[in-house]
Amino acid sequence: MARPRLFWVLAASYLVVVLLCTVSLGWYAIRSVHNFAVDNTEKELTLRAQLVERQLGSSLVQWHPRDLQEFLRHLGEASTTRYTIVGPDGQVLADSQSDPSAMENHGDRPEVREALAGRTGTATRMSPTLRVRETYVAVPLFRHGEVAAVIRAAVPLTDVNRAVRSLYIHVAVSAGIIAVVAAALGLYLSRRLSLRMRLIRDGAARLAAGDFHHTIESSRTQEFGAVAESLNAMARQLDQKIRAISDQKNEREAILSSMVEGVVAVDTDERVITMNRAAAALLGVDPSLAQRRSIQEVVRNPDLQRLVGQALAHDEPVEEEILLRTPAGDRFLQVNGSSLRDTDGRGIGAIAVLNDVTRLKALERMRREFVANVSHEIKTPVTAIKGFAETLLDGASDDPGAAQRFLRIIVGQADRLALIVEDLLALSSVEQAKEGDAIELREAGMGEVLQAAVEVCEPKALAKGITVRLDASPVGVAGINPPLLEQAVANLIDNAVKYSPEGSTVEVTQRLVAGEVVICVRDEGIGIAREHLPHLFERFYRVDKARSRAVGGTGLGLAIVKHIAEAHHGRVSVESTPGKGSVFCIHLPAVTVAGRA
Numbered sequence: 386m387a388r389p390r391l392f393w394v395l396a397a398s399y400l401v402v403v404l405l406c407t408v409s410l411g412w413y414a415i416r417s418v419h420n421f422a423v424d425n426t427e428k429e430l431t432l433r434a435q436l437v438e439r440q441l442g443s444s445l446v447q448w449h450p451r452d453l454q455e456f457l458r459h460l461g462e463a464s465t466t467r468y469t470i471v472g473p474d475g476q477v478l479a480d481s482q483s484d485p486s487a488m489e490n491h492g493d494r495p496e497v498r499e500a501l502a503g504r505t506g507t508a509t510r511m512s513p514t515l516r517v518r519e520t521y522v523a524v525p526l527f528r529h530g531e532v533a534a535v536i537r538a539a540v541p542l543t544d545v546n547r548a549v550r551s552l553y554i555h556v557a558v559s560a561g562i563i564a565v566v567a568a569a570l571g572l573y574l575s576r577r578l579s580l581r582m583r584l585i586r587d588g589a590a591r592l593a594a595g596d597f598h599h600t601i602e603s604s605r606t607q608e609f610g611a612v613a614e615s616l617n618a619m620a621r622q623l624d625q626k627i628r629a630i631s632d633q634k635n636e637r638e639a640i641l642s643s644m645v646e647g648v649v650a651v652d653t654d655e656r657v658i659t660m661n662r663a664a665a666a667l668l669g670v671d672p673s674l675a676q677r678r679s680i681q682e683v684v685r686n687p688d689l690q691r692l693v694g695q696a697l698a699h700d701e702p703v704e705e706e707i708l709l710r711t712p713a714g715d716r717f718l719q720v721n722g723s724s725l726r727d728t729d730g731r732g733i734g735a736i737a738v739l740n741d742v743t744r745l746k747a748l749e750r751m752r753r754e755f756v757a758n759v760s761h762e763i764k765t766p767v768t769a770i771k772g773f774a775e776t777l778l779d780g781a782s783d784d785p786g787a788a789q790r791f792l793r794i795i796v797g798q799a800d801r802l803a804l805i806v807e808d809l810l811a812l813s814s815v816e817q818a819k820e821g822d823a824i825e826l827r828e829a830g831m832g833e834v835l836q837a838a839v840e841v842c843e844p845k846a847l848a849k850g851i852t853v854r855l856d857a858s859p860v861g862v863a864g865i866n867p868p869l870l871e872q873a874v875a876n877l878i879d880n881a882v883k884y885s886p887e888g889s890t891v892e893v894t895q896r897l898v899a900g901e902v903v904i905c906v907r908d909e910g911i912g913i914a915r916e917h918l919p920h921l922f923e924r925f926y927r928v929d930k931a932r933s934r935a936v937g938g939t940g941l942g943l944a945i946v947k948h949i950a951e952a953h954h955g956r957v958s959v960e961s962t963p964g965k966g967s968v969f970c971i972h973l974p975a976v977t978v979a980g981r982a
């Protein structure tokens with residue numbers, strides 16, 4: 386059902402009240418005037434009747450009926466009043482306007498009955514004799530304490546009626562005018578009220594729609610002014626609160642998205658409430674699509690699903706390491722799950738924090754492998770030394786030839802052991818210095834360093850009939866630590882000599898390529914198969930263990946080269962063709978270019 390407009394309700398009520406007031410007031414006024422006129426008439430009639438009583442004199446009997454009739458007619462004409470004299474038996478003795486003999490007994494008339502009882506009687510009714518509405522007043526005429534007759538005076542009510550009728554018209558006209566004015570005023574006031582109401586309603590509607598900057602115009606009237614101000618105050622408060630809430634939300638999101646750890650929160654139905662960038666990246670999920678979807682749909686890893694379920698079901702935090710298979714390779718996640726509670730302690734979901742520990746795991750594995758490798762490398766010479774020493778103790782020393790041979794082997798193995806320890810120490814000192822940025826670099830050309838490295842390797846090369854060719858023409862200056870760089874280049878030349886056939890050539894060059902000073906060692910040796918290339922620079926990595934060991938390699942040389950290059954803010958590279966030869970290069974950032982410096 387359509388609700389009526391306030392404007393019409395107000396206007397209609399206003400009109401009804403005004404009409405009710407004018408009608409009742411008019412009615413009351415007319416009644417009062419009418420009563421007043423009737424009262425007045427009655428008083429007047431009483432006086433006239435009493436006057437007649439006095440004029441009639443001491444005895445009614447003295448009057449001849451005809452004289453009495455005549456006297457009343459005169460009196461009646463003079464005062465435009467009808468007079469009637471009624472005997473104690475109700476018989477009409479004389480009447481100023483009618484023939485008494487033709488008139489019926491008046492003893493039953495209420496005013497006459499009152500007068501016969503000794504009191505003044507009044508009445509207003511239709512006169513059956515004259516057929517007009519008349520007001521009657523009857524007074525008793527006492528003789529010797531007895532009611533001897535009743536004198537009745539009467540006037541028609543026509544005058545009063547006329548006066549009342551004209552009053553009716555006046556009142557009706559005034560009421561009409563008042564009603565019209567009141568209606569106009571009422572319409573005007575209602576219109577103003579409803580306009581103000583509409584203003585407030587529109588303001589409230591804009592508020593409900595989220596427009597908190599709209600200000601509702603205040604009003605002169607107290608109530609509307611108060612409502613408008615309250616609404617405006619509410620809008621300001623809501624605006625502040627909403628801004629505070631969105632600020633908090635933004636802060637929380639900023640914190641979550643800048644976290645390195647992945648965070649996934651679910652509600653009690655295991656639907657995702659929050660998933661930060663890190664988690665989305667780890668799990669390979671689009672965070673905008675994850676929102677409100679079930680964790681089973683979003684995360685395809687059963688272990689993680691189970692862990693979230695456990696965190697939801699139990700109060701205690703759960704911690705687990707999870708293997709995540711991704712297209713980019715396996716990742717290890719350390720996941721901490723715990724239930725989420727609101728301020729009342731009610732469970733509202735669970736949160737899982739994901740830590741990518743893949744690198745840590747790899748480092749740990751490397752460390753374990755390193756220790757195992759070191760132990761293994763050391764064990765071989767130690768076992769040999771112990772074996773030959775025991776053989777000597779068991780009597781082999783009696784044979785001078787054998788004793789000589791065994792002792793030489795023992796010395797050889799001890800050398801190898803020393804070499805390993807030396808290499809390990811060199812490696813760890815370069816590593817430590819690199820981490821602490823403690824390596825001193827100075828700007829210099831490569832000439833001297835390369836020359837020194839070649840000289841170190843010369844005897845070994847000569848022994849194998851290998852020619853080492855050096856191109857030492859200056860190309861540029863880089864920040865270098867000469868002893869370390871010399872060691873790195875010597876390691877490369879050592880390898881080239883070690884893994885090349887007799888009589889071949891090793892070439893040491895320097896070039897300037899794209900802002901880098903590149904030192905390369907080229908050989909015509911056995912070369913390295915493609916699959917080994919990515920691992921060559923790992924510690925203890927050897928392509929052919931038996932062969933390397935035979936030529937006295939520990940597998941640490943290239944790892945040292947790599948660390949030295951990195952300590953110079955540079956890098957290493959390798960190219961190789963099995964059977965043809967290899968090129969190992971050290972790339973260092975150039976400071977100045979030769980010829981231009």
Ligand SMILES: Nc1ncnc2c1ncn2[C@@H]1O[C@H](COP(=O)(O)OP(=O)(O)OP(=O)(O)O)[C@@H](O)[C@H]1O
Pocket residue numbers: 808876880881883884908910911912913921926927928929933937938939940941942943944967
């Ligand atoms: N120029 C090369 N030609 C062929 N293979 C090479 C060459 N340089 C290195 N390699 C291979 O790479 C492996 C690792 O070299 P690296 O220098 O680290 O160890 P190593 O020479 O065996 O021992 P060392 O610690 O005494 O240098 C070698 O064992 C070898 O198999």
Ligand SMILES: [Mg+2]
Pocket residue numbers: 876879880938942943
């Ligand atoms: Mg080597």
